[in-house]
Amino acid sequence: MSVENTVTTKTSSELVNRDKPIKVKPLNKVTIVIRLTLLSLVLLSIYGFLTFDYKDVGLIEGIAASIANFRVMFTEAHFSHFNFLEGLHQVFITIGLALLTTLIGAIISLFLGLFAAQNLSTVRVSNMIKSFVAFIRAVPTVLWVLIFAVSAGLGSVAAVIGMTFHSVGYLIKAYSESFEELDEGVIEALRASGANWWQIVWQAVIPSTITYLVSWSFLRFEINFGVAVAMGAAAGAGGIGYDMFMASTFYLDLREVGTITFYILIFAILLEVVAIRIKRHLKTV
């Protein structure tokens, strides 16, 4: 085959119509959907800005005030209602909440996640669990906590149960999707050798997915740390979040808010670094 040959047998003029411009960007469904979505988001944002309830707070003054506040918070942070060690103690309470809810959530989710995975369960059971879980996730965590607080009282019990609820909703989805990605052949091999369901789960399913399970669980732990801070502030769950709430809405002490922000920031970054380490480690194993 020769280049000259190809050129002469099929001239480019067949393709090029002299009058029409040559289009370069073909419109397909994907492009259209992406553009429509983006356009709607931008229009909705603009509409939002036009209709928000600003309560006479000017955007520019607000931003200027915020910047001034940030400077005070971060450069003049101080202790007034608690000392360094007490603050640390409060952070550990928050971490304890996150830990407890993640662990309990992980155990419950592991079992329900097995039944929610389509390749390990029946379609009906799987769909039932999945839609129930979608409902659990749709209710914001703070509402779960507050709903539980009516009968259990505000405090760690309501916080732990409410946060566990939401963690379960999140982890069942994550776990069951990891199980579903498992190679069908692995399960088949064990089934062919006469293994029963639990044996397959313990010997094949969990060992092959453990890395995903661990990284999802730790990710949830990271999220739960933030949630635990929020629950301390919004639902009386104690910990550093509660101090934050007091400092900002009762004492109006910007400098102490700064101190608390430092505590939260440092621990959150620490968790993120560990999570990245775990993820990287698991990738190489």
Place this chain on the structure above:
Amino acid sequence: MTMLLELHDVSKQYGNNTIALSDVNFSVREGEFVSVIGPSGAGKSTLLRCINRMIDASNGEIVFDGVNALGLKRKELRNLRTKIGIIFQHYNLVDRLSVIENILHGRLGYKSAITGALGIYSREEKEQALKLLNILGLEDQVYKRSDQLSGGQKQRVGIARALIQNPKMLLCDEPIASLDPNASKVIMDYLKDISKSMGITVLINLHQVDVALKYSDRIIGVSKGSVVYDGSPRHITKEEIHHIYGSEAGDLIMDLGEDTDYAG
């Protein structure tokens, strides 16, 4: 004949202890078809990428078309790169864009930041793209998304993208390593034809010794970062191939190469 490319004592060191290239010297004449062969990790990819400064060589001198590539500033470097087309093993197309958009990417080097960013192509450029598609037998795939193409078709898009640059030289880094024998032959034939009919110089990394011997005007053997063979494919001996690849692998390669017509 003039020399299009000259390398003088080119070295490249990664980090503190990986020496990928050491004192490489060779030159390529205009219109020549040169294959670089050598074992994995010998430094072939590094060598190719040093030429248009995708990687900066640590030492030495690279003269392309009378210009010292290592001394160039940003603007001049972009200018140099437009004159050298690269063809990659994994095609490196923008999957979500159409075939013709991918090909026109080859023109971006000629554009100012603004016209380039806006993707404004002239009618001539578009016509040239269609012509190249025709030459490469892709006339039915113009508006297809490039991730819907087969490997061989993707590589032809890669070639078209390089050709629309109007390059003086093509650098090909294992262009057929991911293709089946049929598609490989099609790609190699195209490259050879392009080199002949358009007078474009080709420097190509290959893992298939028989293919290299069949298509090239000249073979450069690289081993552990040094050029250990530089000469015609006709005169290369079994021992020399052993020397390039290390003795054990040599047997396998020569068994493959034995019954091919080296002269092509």
Place this chain on the structure above:
Amino acid sequence: MQDKFFLKKRLNSILLFCFFLAITYGAIIITEYNVMDGFTSVPEAFRWGISNFYPTQSSLEKLPNIMEKLIETLLISIASATIAGIFALIFAIFGSNTTKINTFFATISRFIATLFRNIDVAVWSMILLFSFGQSALTGYFALFFVSFGFLTRAFIETIDEVSNNSVEALRATGASYSSIVIHSVIPSSAPQMLSWLLFMIETNIRSATLVGILTGTGIGFSFDLYYKSLDYNSASLVVVTIVIAILLLESLSNYIRRVIL
């Protein structure tokens, strides 16, 4: 040899189990969590919920009011995620290893994103309460900051995953930096980025409820109001509307994801 292998494996499992037991115990002590109450209060809460926590005819009258707040909250969530997405795109391009201009800018941009992401949305809203008060802007900025931090990281990962090869090809043609970004990075990563943006909006609606409770705005404020006045029927109606909104939004974005990814 074999015995040892299995023994070691078992020993490891036991150690791991003890470790988790110990930290669980530690967590229970430090949070003063009452395990017995924890067990008994779940059925109790359900009993209470079934007999008290449902919308009634009279609470339905508050629906227009609730809807108004819900729509405001939805708009805040969308606006904060969208605008944050624009900023995140710029920061991600400077922060990604594939497209960074230099290491200095990359580090700075990653650092800023880390800062914003790791301060929880509840904390942001309490900080911003000082300067914006009970305005919708408090919630907007709190969500904006967190979305910005999160999306920057997500976008950086997307760029690094998706566009490495084609960026190399365009650089080899001599294309300018802006051309490379616009013709290679953006088209390759746009669908994945849009998917993250939709995810962010879903997350923001949940967070907006929390922010509303803390700052007295939007749907969270409605809930808090009914909840504190013990009007559980209306409070449950708020929950129902939120759930419906989130489920609708989720199915819409899942549809979009199916088409574009």
